[in-house]
Amino acid sequence: MKLEKGELPEPLDAEARRRVSPVICYPVNSLAPPDLAAYRAAREGWQKVDEVIVPPRDARCFAVPAGCFFRIVSVEGPQVGDLNLWAANDLNERFFSGKTRALHGTHLSTGDRLWSSLPYLRPMATITQDTLDWYGFDAWGGSVHDVIGTRCDPYTHRLLSGHDYHHCCHSNLTRALAHHLSRPRDMVEPAVHDVLNVFMCTGFTRGTGQYFMKASPVRPGDFLEFFAEIDLLGALSACPGGDCSAEHSSDTAACHPLLVELFRPMTPPEGWTSPTRNSYSGEHGD
Template identity: 45%
Template sequence: MATRVPKPAYPAKDSSALYGDRELYARLGKIAEGDGKTVVQSFEIPIRSGKAWIVRKGQLCTLSTPYGPQVGDLNIFSLHNPRERFWAARTRQLNASHVSVGDRLWSNLPYLRPLATIVSDSLKGYGPDEVGGRCHDLLGTRCDPYVNKLLSGDDFDYQCHSNLVRAVLPFGLTEADVHDVLNVFQVTGLNPDGKYFMEPSPAKPSDHFTFFAETDLLCAMSACPGGDLSVHGWGEDAAQRMLDTCRPLGVAVYDIVEREEVLKSWMESESPGYKGMHGLKIPVFGE
């Protein structure tokens, strides 16, 4: 007897509301993987470190694993209003628990618009694997020193949360601004008991993940101190064991050469424009 497959809970009357112009993003994917772009900036994030950088609207940003498997924890903010930031939970509901080409990275309320759209992913064919794992995780979030202390009793400062805190400080942001992440190149899933699990990253030196900026962005990424997650755990002992699995991550930002032609039908993303009052009434003087 076939297993019933439930329908997605968040359908849209018009699929473009969730996915935009698919033909445009397919073209951008070809540009990301080939010619038609010029490098604006390119750098590596050292192991167990983090860095923040700007991606302007209409640019492409490629994250890569130049030396082999390595997990990256990604934060995204609206550059001009960092109160608007990536919303992992809603992205999970609108698109998928593990994102790839065609999926969009949505912002929090009261904004709710795509900050970026994924246009290229060399690991898009990965999963579900033999244990149900998929790549580019939205089920979990960043490792942090607080849960490390809770689980192991140890203080260990090299965590993705801490890396992101240090990365955004030069941009006037604080620990309170760091938010739930997209775990790029990370394989995860839920076991039969509903428990979250992590598997080793399948990334190779040639692998990459590219998104298109739908508005001006501030991005920050941590090269996870857990490395490729082939070994993981909590506390100082685990941290030392994971050290040999850590590798730098690559970041490149590109301008589109024929930008006016390629993006002639594109517009910067906008909020749905809800104009309600959340059921509140404006008080009348004298009543």
């Protein structure tokens, strides 16, 4: 008789195999931790030099020179944002959510860094303050600012619903980047990539391992603050899911704008230098 999936008997040593201790894939002990005291000291006397309002169900681009700070701020109501980053002079160097997740974990907060794609692999930005760091991990295993989701997109929406929706975060980011660069949308779309889900509260279900979302704990005035390690081009989408408490990729949820603020310090953080690209030779062996 053919057994269906899940009907195979457990091996006799199943429990022993489950008890094997895990090993951290990427120990980060060799990485120099960010000097948060120096970053914080650099705020003294800083000057706000620009701000960008991101409308609900839309996206906007912004530029941040190396050595400056930027904040993503909740200004009206609970709202999730999807963040893309690129090196300002090279769209091929972009935020690498997968490697950032491998180095820092599924959710980011103060002291974590956003790393760039291969072959560059260097810090693009450092999180210097997070007003939601009190949340931690809840009873469901949920936390905020995840690098486990992708971004809501019209292709998955079409696959699952059979309908087109044009204000998914992927589409919002594509429109914003095309407008900023004055290029056709189909030319810039491949540069849109997996995001940092700012303010989003997510995790994985215990039984099935499915990605879940729940109402964001973000309040007006909360912010996530970054220090730009290199010259950056950013794009932020105010997700059509609002606080992502029920659904996304629709016009059902209540949505709110987000604010991006840019600050220039009087002097760079003490001892800071902009990181160079990864020093691997690129030979890849014989």
